[in-house]
Amino acid sequence: MATVQVSEAEKVYILHGIRDDLRVDGRGCEDYRHMEIETDVVSNTDGSSKVTLGHTVVLVGIKTEIGKPRPMVPDEGYLDFFVDCSANATPEFEGRGGEELGTELSNTLYRAFNNKHSLDLKSLCISPGEHCWVLYVDVLLLQCDGNLYDAISIAIKAALFNTKIPRVHISADDEGGREIELSDDPYDCVRLNVENVPCIVTLCKVGHRHVVDATLQEKACSVASLIMSVTHRGTVTCTRKVGGGSLDPESIFEMTEAGKRVGKALHAPLMKLLQQEESLGRKKQKVGFLS
Amino acid sequence: NTTVICGIKAELANPTVEAPGKGYIVPNVDLPPLCSSRFRPGPPGEQAQAASQFIADVIESSEVIQAEDLCIERGKLCWVLYCDLMCLDYDGNVLDACVIALLAALKNTQLPEVTVNTETCTPVVNLEKRHGLNIHKHPVGASFCVFDDSILLVDPTAEEESLLTSQLTVVTDEAARLCAVHKPGGTSLSGEKLQECISRATVRQKEIQKLIDKVIHSVKTSQ
Amino acid sequence: MKDTPLSNCERDFLLKAIEEKKRLDGRQTYDYRKMKIKFGTDYGCCFVDLGKTRVMAQVSCELVAPKENRPNEGLMFCNIELSPMASPAFELGRPSELSVKLNRQLERCLRNSKCIDTESLCVVSGEKVWQIRVDVHMLNHDGNLMDAISIAAITALCHFRRPDVAVQGDDVTVFSPEERDPIPLSIYHMPISVSFAFFLQGTYLLVDPCEPEERVMDGLLMIAMNKHREICSIQSSGGIMLLKDQVNHHDRKIASVKVSEITELITKALENDKAARKAGGRCGFAESVPQERITALKKEETSVEMTDVTDRASEIVEKAEVPSQTVPSPVVPVPGVGQVGQGLQDTWGLEEEEEEEEDEEGGEEQEEKEITMEVEQHEKDSRGGYFEFSPSIR
């Protein structure tokens, strides 16, 4: 991943700052950086969003396709995640450099969505055992400035909110076979209920405390961080320790507690924002380079 | 110390148009980085590929199981036996170990009964009724390595393998028929020397077959 | 392996020669090298020699499921193999930039120009269609691969015959060539690529560049055209800027002349081969080896003497040591584990503890439950059987 070199002196400065709940950019330990969300940015997709968190920029596009349900769960659709670490973000990702990080990120996403509540997969089923909707979630990292997980999860939630699935009609033909017809009307579509979609909160252990939304500098000072995906009700759908260090059980408990608090608080404003943007409809003025 | 583990997994598939009455046997040998420091992660190297081909040839030549036996319904459904051989400890003579592991695993395989539902054309599997495979032959390999034309060694270790000038594997079955005389190049060997190796191999075959039979028997009795 | 680099002297010499409208092999600017088209024994196998450049194309077919959006159309697939045989610079494994470029150009030339009637390749709509596969192998690289490839590919396609099929209900029967005569593909037109090499920012141009010329050229223009003067694809590479007129009139005129010449050659070659096959004469590569060259030699069918083969074989068998008949009895310490042989102790250390027994029983429970079974066969090294032979027969 994109890393920065931090000198010893800088490290001490950052550590001391965090000890006193004051971070280099003036934030408190549990504050996020400035965040911008934009939905419906790529017209070719069925749902898309772009999230800017500090200098981290993430673009998510969702494509829906009709596929065959997995044999083990014939009455559900499924999600397919792919994270592309573009060489745009950092030259290290050139060639196959970003592949490893991409797998790591997409595996965590699979985990975060591996439960019955995040998304109602049954609603994605068209006819059991034969057809279902497959949501291809493609994540593109445009710029890396730390805290990729959080930015990606927020972008995915926004994109899922924005996703429009065409309505299908199943009609039985004479021979007992079924035919699937897609609705021609582009406005006749189903929206997903994203209320339960979790957001990921990354807590970085720096010194004896932990911070939320760490910058690259702060990350370089920490030995390990904890990734938690939290729903709006405060339940945890996925946790994971990343980084080369180990953590004290007590600090893990502290961190999960904080993660839950922060994560829970993240959802309400996010939903509000998304609904607001939606209500602007087509009148909304597009900003950013993708407009 | 060479250890090879063989897992046999049976799946259902449609037979090919060319051979509607035959099933498939898909043997693959893997030499993972786990078994020796000489192997690197990634796709199988030349040695593993050559070993896979060798095992496939042995199965075909010896007719240990016949592809016809794996047919469930002609042209419609047949078994695929994936014979995956994985080396856990590479200390030379992996080919012999692979053949033995494969034979023992095949002898131990129990396939469930499958019938084809005539109405829906879908297979129905009954796990309670199982039957073993029809093992026609018991091929066993014996490997030799040759040093400088004159010295022959049986069952070379990894260290011996790295020094040898030529290698030879003879596979025989219980009727003392040869299934494979595999000598991928190296220094030349006269017919007389070859004969010596073959005699050794037939003894080896009896030894191993006895071993496998006894082991299988012991498994059965303890169940 | 790396290619030998071109020295500055050679480079200057070549460019100077081009300026004086002279070429290394004495050709004129718009001349092609000597072209030879041969066929293999199989249908759909074609060798093209263009000077010293040599390529082989082989067409094959397979029954596959069609693409969902085109259920009535057969498929065509091209694969250009830049074998290291043709040039030391080519490497196996990952496709190089050149091979991707050539492949794209060939696909544009053949597939996108719709030279084959793909609808005639449909067997059962939506279920089974023929997939035509064109494999082109480079055998020797002496410049202008693309032209040689396109000629070889289209000639091979014209030469190819696919097996006849019959459809009865759901069953598809494929007939072998003995049962029913194979069927040629229906080909609408024959696109042929003509390459132009540009030198000194496009001031000079040559047709059919050879390998040293390709190395000093500034750019390459490949025009694929059929004899009806229809352009099938056009591709310019290298950093040259061409005048519109240059492309429009000049190059097109040359290309169309060359294409009609080549088409005629191909047609003639195909007719010759057909006549030869009809006459029942031997055809194919074996026949095409030039007899007169001193590097070539041929030997008629010879029989192998069989006298004393029997004696020798039985002598060896008899002389050999009779294998010992006593077979050591294997030891079965615990059910599921057997041992035989002597020598080195293995590191699995089975004899050590009783615990092992439990573990093996665990293994057997699994066997009851699952279809998969594993038997761990710990083969004990029988290194005790270390023996030495004294050379018996010399």
Next chain:
Amino acid sequence: MPVDTKRVRGPEVSQSPSLFLCKPAKTLPPDGLRADGRQRDQVDVRPVFVRCGLVSQAKGSAYIEAGNTKLICCVYGPRETERKDETDMKCGRLTTDMRFTPFSCQERGSWIQGSHDKDLSLMLHESLQPALCLHKYPHAGIEMYDLVLSCSIRQDGTSYVVDPSYMEENSHSLVDSENQGGLTVAYLPSLNQISGLQSDGDMTEDTLTAGVRTCIEGCFKIYPVIQHALARAVRRAAPPPSES
């Protein structure tokens, strides 16, 4: 058409016979005893069998069995790094590679490493690294701060199972309960540090915290077994002077 040309190929599609079972597979009884007779809601780990030094070619190796889960692990090295630029010259580098054999699961796996394998490799890497003194490398042996032990639980509603079996891990309870998920903890027992943590499903924070505690308890149960196996391996490799 990407095909694996380096292995013997079988048919393009084949299906596991378990998909066509005439009887539906047994589901877990929600309460009561577990299939193998262990207790629910208790730190009841399966008996483990551990043996070290089985693979003769490796620098270090171990074989472990818990129920029907069988695993072999080898350590090789040190070798020259391939990518010089990435390596910090001051310390060694740990690489991990974890694979399922194709016949290890109900569904036949592919020989090619799937994302699940890669994910586990990564988790392993992260859990082990804190315990290794990589900065002391290259010196003899691999010094470790502590042993790394690991334990999993599966939460299902209000009850949980420790060290779940394959069936327990993959069966989806029919009751749509709130608290459901899996948790794996890697733990350094003598330093009291958690080196790896991973969970999925849908759990409240309290459950999670309790789960972590349970897992730690589970780790302590395995601790003596591992210690014993190690001690025995050391004793065998370097027998006490009296015996030699």
Next chain:
Amino acid sequence: MTSLISDEQILLFSGSMMEVCGSSKVTLREFGCEQSLLSRPDGSASFIQGETSVLAAAYGPAEVKVSKEIYDRATLEVLIQPKVGLPSVRERSREQYVRETCEASLLLSLHPRSSLTLILQVLHDDGSLLSCFLNAACMALMDAGLPMSCLFCGVTCAIDTDGQIITDPTAAQEKESRALMTFAIDSKERRVMMSSTKGSFSVPELQQCIAVSQKASEKIFQFYRDSVRRRYSKNL
């Protein structure tokens, strides 16, 4: 099971031998070869046995990749290109056969830290392909002027359902046969350098095939000699 070769077996096999002697199947098909037919490689040859034909090209000794470097000898790489599709496991195993045979006959230690590449391209397969690979490889190595301790040639024998030996079988004969064996024979002592078999067969059958191959190899080595003599006839 008593003695490995019982008396009956010997009788049986000498009985079948009589047939073999009288059979006209023990022939080598017409074979031909052209050397130096490609301009780029350092050595090239095409070898034709009946309809089966193989094109071989050799490069080297040349610069070697660091990862493949062997400090005391040259690294030999053999690549086999099938006519259709990509090389598979089968080709890989044949590559191993050809490579190890070449390694044994080439004096690789004369070119330490260098690379030799041998590429074999199938032009047409009508049986006895592996022996054709070996013959083409040997001719190409000769053409490249690489130092060798001995020459080698490949002979394929098939045993048909009646127990008769067929040398240099065609693809149709191969399909019919019960067992198929290919040997590489060296030119010095006519011993077996390589052996690859398919199908099951008895020990006497194997020894017979080896003996036949040794006989057949004489013809091939004579052909090698003739073609090289013809090739250099002008320089003399």
